[in-house]
Amino acid sequence: MNKKLNGIEILILEGETTTGDNQYFFSSEQEYIVLGCDPDSCHVVFSETTRELGIGNEHLGLRRSLGRYQLDLNNDHFVSIDGEAPYEDQEISGSVELILGQNIRVQIKVIDHRKQVPATNQTHHHPGEIAKANRKAVYGLVVIVAIGLLLGSFLFRDIEETDENLDRVFGEIDELSVRDNRISSNVIDQVRQSVYLVLVQNKVGGERVHGTAWVTENNQLATNAHVARIFETIKSDEKILVRSSISPYQSHEVTKVKLHPGYEAFKKVWDEYVPVQKGLRALDVMRTISPADVALMEVTDSQKLAPPLKLASHEELAKLRAGIPVAFVGYPAENLLPGSLKQPIPVAQQDELVRVTDFFMSDRKDGKNRLIQHGLPLIGGASGSPLFTKDGTVIGLISAVNVASTLRGRIANPADINFAQRIDFLQDLNQQNEELSLSVYRSQWEQSLTEFSRGIDSSLNAVNRSALDVFSPPMQAHEISISGEVKNVLPELKRVGAVQSVELPHAGLHLVTVASNNYRFNFKLKRGKKILPTYDYQIPYSNLISYHFFITDQAENLNLEISTRYKSNRKESIKYTLNIKSWPLNTHVVSEQIAIHNVKTKISTDKQPQLLQEYKGIAITIPTKKGRGFIYRQSINFAQPGDYLFLTLYKEIGRIQNALFDGDNIIKKGESNKRFGVLLYHHEDDKKQFEYTLYNKTAISNIDLRVYFWPEKKDKK
Numbered sequence: 005m006n007k008k009l010n011g012i013e014i015l016i017l018e019g020e021t022t023t024g025d026n027q028y029f030f031s032s033e034q035e036y037i038v039l040g041c042d043p044d045s046c047h048v049v050f051s052e053t054t055r056e057l058g059i060g061n062e063h064l065g066l067r068r069s070l071g072r073y074q075l076d077l078n079n080d081h082f083v084s085i086d087g088e089a090p091y092e093d094q095e096i097s098g099s100v101e102l103i104l105g106q107n108i109r110v111q112i113k114v115i116d117h118r119k120q121v122p123a124t125n126q127t128h129h130h131p132g133e134i135a136k137a138n139r140k141a142v143y144g145l146v147v148i149v150a151i152g153l154l155l156g157s158f159l160f161r162d163i164e165e166t167d168e169n170l171d172r173v174f175g176e177i178d179e180l181s182v183r184d185n186r187i188s189s190n191v192i193d194q195v196r197q198s199v200y201l202v203l204v205q206n207k208v209g210g211e212r213v214h215g216t217a218w219v220t221e222n223n224q225l226a227t228n229a230h231v232a233r234i235f236e237t238i239k240s241d242e243k244i245l246v247r248s249s250i251s252p253y254q255s256h257e258v259t260k261v262k263l264h265p266g267y268e269a270f271k272k273v274w275d276e277y278v279p280v281q282k283g284l285r286a287l288d289v290m291r292t293i294s295p296a297d298v299a300l301m302e303v304t305d306s307q308k309l310a311p312p313l314k315l316a317s318h319e320e321l322a323k324l325r326a327g328i329p330v331a332f333v334g335y336p337a338e339n340l341l342p343g344s345l346k347q348p349i350p351v352a353q354q355d356e357l358v359r360v361t362d363f364f365m366s367d368r369k370d371g372k373n374r375l376i377q378h379g380l381p382l383i384g385g386a387s388g389s390p391l392f393t394k395d396g397t398v399i400g401l402i403s404a405v406n407v408a409s410t411l412r413g414r415i416a417n418p419a420d421i422n423f424a425q426r427i428d429f430l431q432d433l434n435q436q437n438e439e440l441s442l443s444v445y446r447s448q449w450e451q452s453l454t455e456f457s458r459g460i461d462s463s464l465n466a467v468n469r470s471a472l473d474v475f476s477p478p479m480q481a482h483e484i485s486i487s488g489e490v491k492n493v494l495p496e497l498k499r500v501g502a503v504q505s506v507e508l509p510h511a512g513l514h515l516v517t518v519a520s521n522n523y524r525f526n527f528k529l530k531r532g533k534k535i536l537p538t539y540d541y542q543i544p545y546s547n548l549i550s551y552h553f554f555i556t557d558q559a560e561n562l563n564l565e566i567s568t569r570y571k572s573n574r575k576e577s578i579k580y581t582l583n584i585k586s587w588p589l590n591t592h593v594v595s596e597q598i599a600i601h602n603v604k605t606k607i608s609t610d611k612q613p614q615l616l617q618e619y620k621g622i623a624i625t626i627p628t629k630k631g632r633g634f635i636y637r638q639s640i641n642f643a644q645p646g647d648y649l650f651l652t653l654y655k656e657i658g659r660i661q662n663a664l665f666d667g668d669n670i671i672k673k674g675e676s677n678k679r680f681g682v683l684l685y686h687h688e689d690d691k692k693q694f695e696y697t698l699y700n701k702t703a704i705s706n707i708d709l710r711v712y713f714w715p716e717k718k719d720k721k
Contacts, residue, residue, distance in 0.1 A: 191392075
């Protein structure tokens with residue numbers, strides 16, 4: 005019987021390795037695996053051209069530990085795991101997809117055929133509970149210290165000041181008591197009667213927690229839009245129930261829901277704009293809480309519902325500020341020990357408001373701050389809960405929580421800053437004027453968005469400006485723009501794709517960009533079955549679009565293959581915009597400009613290099629000693645310290661290897677693609693002679709060699 009092997013499988017989904025392999029397996033005996041460009045250090049070796057896509061010598065390590073694999077990150081090299089930023093020593097189990105550099109896609113699958121220990125439930129202290137206990141302890145300590153200081157001061161004062169000091173001491177104690185201002189258990193019990201557990205139930209009686217709802221006007225229940233919208237997507241053998249926590253724990257079936265129209269309207273406005281701010285080298289997409297996340301639910305036997313909760317007036321809402329004590333009653337359940345669903349007991353927590361802002365985290369001076377931020381510890385299941393003040397008046401609906409992602413799922417962020425929708429949105433639905441309010445909200449949102457840059461436009465502008473700066477074309481580009489959409493073609497992989505016919509009108513440089521709101525596309529140009537090479541360089545702030553530079557020797561009709569991956573289970577079509585700019589530039593000049601730009605970036609200089617020597621029409625015709633190819637040699641004198649660039653230029657014929665020799669010893673190996681080769685060498689001595697060598701499997705000619713030089717930087721004193 006063959007023994008099943010345990011270990012790790014690595015699939016190269018997009019990217020080129022030196023061996024051409026795209027599938028690797030390493031058994032569990034391999035304790036450490038490295039991916040990168042250095043053949044001497046790496047187990048999975050990417051081709052030299054991937055350096056232009058940001059792949060480093062030792063880009064990423066995988067360390068085996070106790071049957072799992074951990075990430076060993078290099079902070080200089082970009083890595084994402086399933087679309088998220090990874091962290092050092094992050095464990096990998098099952099199957100994940102990595103992005104290395106610029107769109108080098110790798111799938112990693114951990115294979116373990118051994119028997120596994122059954123999962124167990126363990127009790128974990130909720131981060132919010134820990135934070136709250138700490139705050140209570142600190143508060144108690146402050147009270148004790150204050151009393152001690154005041155009494156100490158009293159004891160050592162003149163006896164004639166006794167009455168005055170007593171009054172002052174007890175006055176301070178009374179003030180500390182007022183500051184506590186806790187919400188009474190009677191108020192919480194009163195609110196609890198009107199709070200219901202939202203459940204999904206199937207035909208055999210199976211149930212799961214879905215959220216929280218509570219009784220409002222007209223015998224309806226209020227909850228979040230993101231809770232209520234499941235009513236439209238549940239299976240035919242499922243239904244939505246709300247269940248009371250008061251005996252006899254009566255259940256009601258949800259028969260109709262009404263979502264605030266602003267919930268979907270805001271998402272559309274946001275997605276079309278994609279607001280961003282500039283980071284150091286990338287655009288940071290703004291994140292926010294969706295406004296109008298409010299809905300009403302109608303249920304069977306609605307006359308048997310508990311009494312409605314009192315809603316805050318516009319005057320009371322206008323007075324909300326940080327420090328006001330608040331509480332919620334609801335059913336947080338995610339990653340918590342399960343309770344009885346047949347006789348549910350809600351959770352009650354209290355804290356205070358942290359701040360009240362608009363949905364762009366700004367303070368609107370017109371008073372339209374409808375995002376309530378508070379210190380209540382929350383997690384999934386609490387959505388829809390009422391947020392109320394010390395007299396039981398509801399000021400908002402719990403709608404979102406700051407979470408931290410872990411290998412075992414989401415947990416509440418220890419910062420305990422979470423979110424609620426101000427009750428205005430519910431009043432819109434109760435008063436049936438939500439459509440009128442929506443036009444006002446949309447105007448406010450669009451006004452606030454103008455404070456930020458449009459994401460897609462910002463990345464397109466960055467790429468187009470860079471092309472003009474690097475290549476300085478003397479003429480306008482021939483430009484075409486195509487709008488299209490892709491549909492689901494590989495549902496099992498959650499990937500969609502399309503093929504678009506494109507025309508490159510002439511020889512020269514071609515910049516192709518593909519942009520889509522909320523999706524990044526991979527694409528390639530194909531001449532028949534052959535994929536055209538790209539000649540990219542890193543462009544700051546281009547991270548919201550996909551782009552490639554292509555160089556061709558003639559006008560061509562090609563096929564553009566594009567694909568992306570769904571972010572959700574919804575199989576909607578995804579729209580994109582394809583733009584092609586073409587300049588009839590000399591291909592050698594374009595190759596030279598790309599190479600020099602990359603080197604300038606690498607050595608951190610804005611200065612143009614000096615052209616030291618130029619050799620035109622070189623022929624690689626000298627047979628090697630072993631007869632396995634042909635070489636060309638050229639002696640080069642290094643007259644002074646600095647950075648030397650050896651640039652070889654040729655037509656699209658393949659990769660010509662290049663290296664610098666000192667006698668028989670290799671000093672430095674260069675890099676090459678299908679149009680040019682680059683070798684950058686930093687020389688520190690005053691004088692030295694080396695031999696620059698080109699190698700190819702076949703004899704070729706008409707190659708140009710240029711040697712450039714940047715002088716040693718002088719230290720500033």
